[in-house]
Amino acid sequence: MTIxxxxxxxxxxxxxxxxxxxxxxxxAQPAFLSVRSFVFVFQSVSITAILALGVTGTLVVGGFDxxxxxxxxxxxxxxxxxxxxxxWGTAETVLLCIGFGLLAGLLxxxxxxxxxxxxxxxxxxxxxxxxGLQLVPTxxxxxxxxxxxxxxxxxxxxxxxxxxxxxxxxLFDVLPVSVVVMLTLAVAIFVFLESTRWGxxxxxxxxxxxxxxxxxxxxxxxxxxxxxxxxxFASIGGILLAARVGRGDVSSGNNLLLDAVAAxxxxxxxxxxxxxxxxxxxxxxxxxxMLLQGLTMMNAPYYxxxxxxxxxxxxxxxxxxxLTRRAGR
Amino acid sequence: xxxxxTGASPVLEIAALERAFGQNRVxxxxxxxxxxxxxxxxxxxxxxxxxxxxxxxxxxxxPGAGRMTLAGRPYRPARPIDAVAAGLSVxxxxxxxxxxxxxxxxxxxxxxxxxxxxxxxxYSPRRARREAEAIQAILGLSLPLxxxxxxxxxxxxxxxxxxxxxxxxxxxxxxxxPTSSLSQREAERLFxxxxxxxxxxxxxxxxxxxxxxxxxxxxxxxTLRDGRITGEFRPPLDYEGAVTAMLGAxxxxxxxxxxxxxxxxxxxxxIRLTSWSRPFSFTLDAGEVTAITGLVGTGKSRLAEVVxxxxxxxxxxxxxxGEPYGPHDCGAAIEAGVFLAAKDxxxxxxxxxxxxxxxxxxxxxxHRSRAGFVDRAGERQRARRTIADLSIVxxxxxxxxxxxxxxxxxxxxxxxxxxxxxxxxxxxxxxQGVDIKARGDIARRLRETAxxxxxxxxxxxxxxxxxxxxxxxxxxxxxxxxxxxTGPGFDLSRLLAEVAGEIDVDPLPSPDRLESAAG
Numbered sequence: 012m013t014i015x016x017x018x019x020x021x022x023x024x025x026x027x028x029x030x031x032x033x034x035x036x037x038x039a040q041p042a043f044l045s046v047r048s049f050v051f052v053f054q055s056v057s058i059t060a061i062l063a064l065g066v067t068g069t070l071v072v073g074g075f076d077x078x079x080x081x082x083x084x085x086x087x088x089x090x091x092x093x094x095x096x097x098x099w100g101t102a103e104t105v106l107l108c109i110g111f112g113l114l115a116g117l118l119x120x121x122x123x124x125x126x127x128x129x130x131x132x133x134x135x136x137x138x139x140x141x142x143g144l145q146l147v148p149t150x151x152x153x154x155x156x157x158x159x160x161x162x163x164x165x166x167x168x169x170x171x172x173x174x175x176x177x178x179x180x181x182l183f184d185v186l187p188v189s190v191v192v193m194l195t196l197a198v199a200i201f202v203f204l205e206s207t208r209w210g211x212x213x214x215x216x217x218x219x220x221x222x223x224x225x226x227x228x229x230x231x232x233x234x235x236x237x238x239x240x241x242x243x244f245a246s247i248g249g250i251l252l253a254a255r256v257g258r259g260d261v262s263s264g265n266n267l268l269l270d271a272v273a274a275x276x277x278x279x280x281x282x283x284x285x286x287x288x289x290x291x292x293x294x295x296x297x298x299x300x301m302l303l304q305g306l307t308m309m310n311a312p313y314y315x316x317x318x319x320x321x322x323x324x325x326x327x328x329x330x331x332x333x334l335t336r337r338a339g340r
Numbered sequence: 341x342x343x344x345x346t347g348a349s350p351v352l353e354i355a356a357l358e359r360a361f362g363q364n365r366v367x368x369x370x371x372x373x374x375x376x377x378x379x380x381x382x383x384x385x386x387x388x389x390x391x392x393x394x395x396x397x398x399x400x401x402x403p404g405a406g407r408m409t410l411a412g413r414p415y416r417p418a419r420p421i422d423a424v425a426a427g428l429s430v431x432x433x434x435x436x437x438x439x440x441x442x443x444x445x446x447x448x449x450x451x452x453x454x455x456x457x458x459x460x461x462x463y464s465p466r467r468a469r470r471e472a473e474a475i476q477a478i479l480g481l482s483l484p485l486x487x488x489x490x491x492x493x494x495x496x497x498x499x500x501x502x503x504x505x506x507x508x509x510x511x512x513x514x515x516x517x518p519t520s521s522l523s524q525r526e527a528e529r530l531f532x533x534x535x536x537x538x539x540x541x542x543x544x545x546x547x548x549x550x551x552x553x554x555x556x557x558x559x560x561x562x563t564l565r566d567g568r569i570t571g572e573f574r575p576p577l578d579y580e581g582a583v584t585a586m587l588g589a590x591x592x593x594x595x596x597x598x599x600x601x602x603x604x605x606x607x608x609x610x611i612r613l614t615s616w617s618r619p620f621s622f623t624l625d626a627g628e629v630t631a632i633t634g635l636v637g638t639g640k641s642r643l644a645e646v647v648x649x650x651x652x653x654x655x656x657x658x659x660x661x662g663e664p665y666g667p668h669d670c671g672a673a674i675e676a677g678v679f680l681a682a683k684d685x686x687x688x689x690x691x692x693x694x695x696x697x698x699x700x701x702x703x704x705x706x707h708r709s710r711a712g713f714v715d716r717a718g719e720r721q722r723a724r725r726t727i728a729d730l731s732i733v734x735x736x737x738x739x740x741x742x743x744x745x746x747x748x749x750x751x752x753x754x755x756x757x758x759x760x761x762x763x764x765x766x767x768x769x770x771x772q773g774v775d776i777k778a779r780g781d782i783a784r785r786l787r788e789t790a791x792x793x794x795x796x797x798x799x800x801x802x803x804x805x806x807x808x809x810x811x812x813x814x815x816x817x818x819x820x821x822x823x824x825x826t827g828p829g830f831d832l833s834r835l836l837a838e839v840a841g842e843i844d845v846d847p848l849p850s851p852d853r854l855e856s857a858a859g
Contacts, residue, residue, distance in 0.1 A: 207712040208705035215702055218693035225648075225682050225689065226703040226756075227674040286693060 021283035024330065029298055036305035043308055050185060056300035057189040058083070058248045058255075062271035063278075063292045064193075064200050065244025069130070070275055070287035071204060072237040073217035074123065077134040079245040080268030081141035082115045084261075086249025088145040090174075091154035091259025098168035101177075105250055112246025113239050115141065120235030138268075146261060154259030170257055178254030189251045193293075196244065201289035213237060214286070273324045274299060280330035299323060350375045351543045352397075352415075352428065352512045357406035359392055366392045368567040370406070374512065374543045379534060379557045382547045383586045384564035385776070385803050390547050391433075393564070394516050397545075398430040399423040411511055424452065429505035430514040431498070438501040441490035445483050446472035448500050449507060475507045479533055495526035502533065513537060514545045519553050520636065527635075531556050549586060549801060551579065552635065552840035566776075580832050587803050599810050600825075602627045605794035606647070606665070606678075606764050611656030613639045613646065617818030619656060624764065624794040629787060631797045631805035634815035634839060640798040641683060642818065644768045647796075648680040649673040661763060674703060677763035681753050681770060683798075689753040690741050697723035697737040700756050707760065726755040731781050747778025754782050758789055768798045783808040802839065814838040 036043040062079045069076040086108040093099040093107055115137065122133040150161045156169045181187050204210035215223040216230055224230045252263060277298060278284070278291025302323060303316055311319075350373035359367040366389045374380040384390040395401040397408070399417030408415040410426050417423040423430070432438055439448050446465075447454070449472040454463070472485050481499060489497055498518065505513060515534070519527040534557055538544060546557060554561065554577075561573040563585040571585030607623040617639065624630055632640050645651040647658065649667030658665045660676060667673035673680070682688035691699055701708050701719050708719050723737035730751040734744060741749060750770065757765055767786070771779045786795060786808060799805050805812050806826060814822035814835060822838035824830060 206714060208709040208714050209712065211698070211705055211714055212702075214693060215691045215698075218691045219687075221687055222689050222691050223702070225650075225670055225680065227671040228702075229669075229671060 018283075021330070023282075025281050025294070025298075025327070029294070029301070032302065032305065036301075036308065040305070040308045043305055046185070048304065048308070050187070050190070052297065052300045052304045053190045053193070054187045055304065056274075056296045057187070057193040058251050059267060059270040059274060059300075060193050060293055060296035061196055061248040061251070062245050062267055063274035063296050064196055064289055065241040065248075066271055067275050067278065067287045067289055067292045068200065068204070068213070068237045068240040068244075071210075071213045071217050072234050073220065074130040074234060074237060075134065076116075076119065076238060076241045077131060077268065077272075078115065078119060078138040078141060079241060079248075079271055080265070081138045081145070082112055082242050082245035083249035083252060083267050084263065085115070085141045085145040086112055086246035087253040087256075087263065088149075088154065088259045088261070090250055090253040091170075092148055094170050094174060095154050095156060095158065095166045095168045095259070096160065101171045101174040104171075104174060108246045108250050109243055112242040112244070112249075114242070115246075116239035116242025117235060119242065120238035123238070124231045124234050149259075151261065153261050156258075170254075175254055175257055178251055178256070189255070192247065192251065196247070197289060197293045200240075200244075201293075204289050209233075217287075270299070270320070271296075273320055276331075277324060277327040280327040285331050295327070351411055352545070353407075353409045354397070355407045357393070357396065357408070358404040359389075359396060359401065360404055366567050367396075367404075370564070370567070370569055372545075372562060372569070374545050376511070376541045376543050377538055379538055379544045379546050379559045381554050381558040381561045382545060382564060383549050383554065383561055383582055384547075385549060385586055385801070388564045388586070389567040390564055391516070394430060394432070394514060394547060397423070397428065397514060398432075421452075424508050424510070427509075427511040428514065429508060429510040429512070431501050431505050431516065431518060433517040433520055435494060435498045435501055438504070439489045439497050442488055444486055444488055445492065445500055446485040448489050449475045449485075449504050451504060452508060476503055478506050479503055479536065495522050495529070498522070498530070499533070502530075506537075510542065512543045512545065514547070516547045517550075518546075519548065519550055522636070527553070549803070550635070551583070551802065551836040554582070555579065555836070555840055579836060583803070583832065583836075587806070599628055599790075600625070605661060606796075607659045608647075609657045609659070611643075611646065611658070612654040613642045613818045615654045617654075620820040622813060622820055622823070624796055626763075626794050627791055628811060629790050629795040629797060629809045630811045630813060631799055631809035632813045632815050632820075633799055633802055633805045633835075636800055638815045639818035640800075640815055641768055643815070644680055644682070644766050644796075644798060647673070647678060647764070647766060649678075677761075679703075679757040679760075679762045679765050681757050681765070681767045683768035683772060685750055685753045685772070689756070690749060692741055695738045695740060696727070696732070696734060696744075696752055699741060699752050700726055700737075700759060703756065704760050722759060726752075726759060729758075730755050730785050745775070745778075746773040747775045747781075750774045751778060751782060754785070758785065762793050764794045764796065766796045766798070769800065770797060771799065771801070771804045779804070779807070802835065816841045 033044065042048060062083060066076050066079055089111055090104050090108050093104045099107070119134055119137055122128050122137070123130050126133070152158065156166070158166050160166055177188050182191055204213065212223065212228045213233055215226070216228060216233055220230055248267065253259060256263060274296035275287060275292045277295030278288060278293070279286060281288070281291035281294045284291050299320055302319055306315065306319060352374050354370060354372040357367055357370040358365070370393065372382070382390060382393070392401065396403045399420045399422050410428060415426055417426060440451060443451070446468050450468055469485060476483055479499070479502070481503065483496060483500065483503070484492065489500060518530055522530065534544060534546070546553070548554060558577060559575070561577060561582045562569055563571040563582055565586055571582065573582050603626050604623045605626050607621070609621050610619040611621070612619045632643070634640055642651065646653045649669050649672055660678065665676065667676060667678070691702065694702070697720050700723050705714060708715055720737050726732070727734065727737060732748050732751045732755070734748060741752070744752070750773070754767065754770055770782060774782065786797070797805070797808055810826060812824045812826060812835065813820050814824070816838060822835060824835055
């Protein structure tokens with residue numbers, strides 16, 4: 012392969028693959044290329060994508076956040092608890108959940124930066140911690156309207172209609188709110204990482220921490236901030252999940268972590284970036300969503316989904332690490 | 341043909357050796373001979389062609405033209421193992437390349453035998469230990485044979501490498517800059533071993549440009565400059581003449597003005613770098629380039645860390661423009677106008693994922709952005725100016741750092757800190773792994789821009805200090821032992837003596853320095 016051809020295939024190979032897949036599904040199932048189908052793909056990946064965009068921030072500083080799935084699940088439980096048991100309104104509940112996400116991120120950051128625990132291990136620890144803690148207030152039961160509380164009384168509150176709208180309403184009768192939130196957050200984190208000096212320093216820290224420190228960057232603060240961003244994004248995902256399901260389900264959010272991490276890693280391959288990037292993460296999430304939607308429409312059984320995701324991830328990682336590895340490294 | 345001090349006929353002879361890389365002739369008509377029981381020092385500045393010469397002798401590179409004979413027979417090693425078989429062993433500068441870190445010391449000593457398959461199919465730890473004992477007995481050492489090499493200090497690893505080289509009973513031993521990463525004390529132990537080998541009749545080709553080594557060991561000196569042999573010195577050795585032959589120009593830079601400072605910028609008052617070192621004071625003036633020179637491990641980098649806020653001094657005060665100064669981190673130091681281009685650019689300066697422009701702007705992003713958004717056009721424009729000012733060889737400011745040569749990468753590192761005005765600019769080993777041309781460009785730019793700030797350059801090599809500085813301070817044992825101005829009246833031999841630790845202002849008892857190799 013000549014250098015130019017190689018460069019082109021690295022840069023646009025993934026898009027070619029995306030378009031080719033879309034065409035394939037269209038030929039097999041013409042309904043695949045309808046607005047309804049697209050909206051469905053966007054909606055199905057919105058929560059995963061939001062988590063993935065958050066974890067991208069930690070990947071950029073050279074870290075990793077395994078706790079996003081359980082932060083999202085805990086945030087969902089917190090939202091349900093606040094509304095159903097305390098009878099809180101939508102605004103307070105949303106603020107509580109985001110505050111909780113920031114706090115979880117702060118905890119991760121402190122353990123990693125000042126406790127010197129490796130990122131994977133630290134966030135694995137908080138993942139377990141939160142998975143367990145979220146069960147405590149309700150003694151392990153899911154939260155729903157009119158549930159019986161551990162002390163024998165019946166919960167008096169219920170999900171606010173405006174809260175449920177976050178998960179169910181559509182803008183202009185087309186775009187679900189969760190998709191709007193996803194796109195807004197994607198643009199925000201993209202601009203933050205690519206165009207602001209803070210994003211620039213985060214990339215510098217991820218690439219050479221010592222050099223960044225010697226260039227005067229407050230590395231510890233940046234790293235903690237990255238985990239707080241990740242926690243906040245995960246908690247927003249949890250809020251949307253609670254609003255969509257309409258109950259605090261202890262078992263939801265199981266797949267969120269793996270799907271989100273996969274999307275962020277697939278994003279490395281988009282446009283030959285070979286590094287974590289917000290645009291790639293979004294495309295990665297959409298790619299997986301599209302693939303699953305197409306396969307579902309072609310009546311592929313449900314249980315093949317994880318195998319498909321895994322295959323995509325492996326191919327994307329090969330793209331990133333063997334093709335884009337530049338000469339001389 | 342040259343004959344060594346002992347009068348014996350040379351064991352290794354090299355005649356009319358040539359080697360070129362593309363258009364670049366690295367070795368030009370090199371003649372060299374070394375005799376049994378002789379320490380021949382080959383001196384040369386960075387980029388003079390020493391490494392190429394060593395690689396040819398070791399069988400790593402093929403010569404372009406010329407003849408080599410070893411013990412009277414034609415010598416033309418195709419692979420390193422041929423050189424060993426012919427009786428020539430090389431200990432390379434990169435010690436870690438010569439040892440397998442996860443293997444034990446004993447296994448490392450026997451590595452050549454194990455790799456060449458002379459030990460049979462089964463490895464017997466008992467027998468290996470016995471053989472290893474025999475090998476280290478050559479040097480009278482007692483290394484921890486069962487420890488992994490990764491667990492022993494660098495200086496001991498080097499002894500392992502030397503021991504291993506001696507296991508095959510070589511006639512010629514080539515030591516390539518063996519003290520470059522050793523402390524004074526460790527170097528002393530190495531010197532003892534070299535003398536022992538010399539007494540046993542081994543011919544030693546000792547490559548260095550470190551004066552303390554040369555004074556201590558050399559029987560004869562040959563200087564290499566720009567690929568040519570420029571001088572041969574026999575006893576009584578004329579060290580100053582050798583340095584001049586190595587550098588090619590008389591020490592005093594003709595024509596260039598030596599500047600004196602205008603006003604004090606940084607004063608260091610009674611600083612102790614460690615709890616046990618002697619306190620010292622000095623003042624750096626604006627408009628002046630000051631170099632601090634001294635061996636590796638004498639505290640130069642430590643001083644940089646103290647001034648840049650990376651480590652506290654054990655004692656003492658600093659003043660910056662007359663105000664008390666004591667930064668608690670790098671950010672505070674930069675804020676106060678003290679910049680540091682740290683040593684070892686790959687780990688401490690270069691961000692490999694960033695292009696040239698982004699690497700240049702890293703410390704000053706807040707100046708390069710409005711409301712948090714980076715001004716890309718301005719950033720790239722400034723980068724283009726830096727590229728022109730420092731003659732950085734590249735396609736453009738969006739080039740990846742990995743595409744640049746070592747010298748050009750270093751120019752980016754220096755350019756980064758020249759981009760904004762500062763009060764004090766410290767450069768720690770700015771010429772490390774930099775070719776002569778780039779080194780000249782960097783030194784020129786540093787002197788051109790030195791006007792308003794104080795500039796402090798920390799270098800191990802004296803020739804680098806002489807190239808760039810108006811004033812040279814000498815550091816030994818974590819304290820300043822000498823203060824020289826370059827220009828008329830400059831006393832090179834005194835400076836060399838200070839670097840070697842031969843002039844003690846007030847000798848502190850340090851019994852460990854006398855510890856011998858057999859110790």
